[in-house]
Amino acid sequence: MMKSIVFSLLFTFSIASCSKKEELPPSLANQVVGSYTFVREEYNGFNIVYPYTHPTTGQITSGTIEVTKLSDENVSAKMVYNFTDKTGKLTSDSQNLGEATLRQLPSGEIEAYQGKLRVAVCYNNEMRLSGSDPDLGKYTLVTKK
Numbered sequence: 024m025m026k027s028i029v030f031s032l033l034f035t036f037s038i039a040s041c042s043k044k045e046e047l048p049p050s051l052a053n054q055v056v057g058s059y060t061f062v063r064e065e066y067n068g069f070n071i072v073y074p075y076t077h078p079t080t081g082q083i084t085s086g087t088i089e090v091t092k093l094s095d096e097n098v099s100a101k102m103v104y105n106f107t108d109k110t111g112k113l114t115s116d117s118q119n120l121g122e123a124t125l126r127q128l129p130s131g132e133i134e135a136y137q138g139k140l141r142v143a144v145c146y147n148n149e150m151r152l153s154g155s156d157p158d159l160g161k162y163t164l165v166t167k168k
Contacts, residue, residue, distance in 0.1 A: 050095035051125040051133055055145045059166035061086040062149075066162035081109040088120070088150065088166055096125050098135070120152075 061073035123135035135143040148168040
């Protein structure tokens with residue numbers, strides 16, 4: 024009788040410990056893939072809030088960045104600008120942003136690199152892309168999932 028009680032307890036304990044396996048966090052790529060909508064662009068102390076309406080033409084500019092998974096630590100991205108004129112006609116322009124390698128910081132932020140150049144930081148469903156333009160200088164595009 025005592026043997027069967029001990030066996031039952033051991034069996035119950037082993038089933039309970041097996042069912043409490045620690046789940047692995049999703050890969051870095053799985054954490055950042057998706058569609059991000061333009062929120063604002065920051066450069067030289069200025070902010071452009073999206074969707075942006077041009078004051079003289081009335082054209083409305085908005086956009087998205089589509090991030091797709093290549094591997095657990097690699098993604099590719101495409102930027103799509105949408106332009107709506109005063110009549111409501113929509114045109115789009117897309118640009119391939121290339122591939123990036125992801126690294127996670129102790130803070131939880133995920134950085135995206137193209138070679139040694141950091142091009143984006145992702146955290147809390149927000150992605151901040153950094154770049155440089157010959158006319159605008161350094162800028163940051165803030166997007167949200």
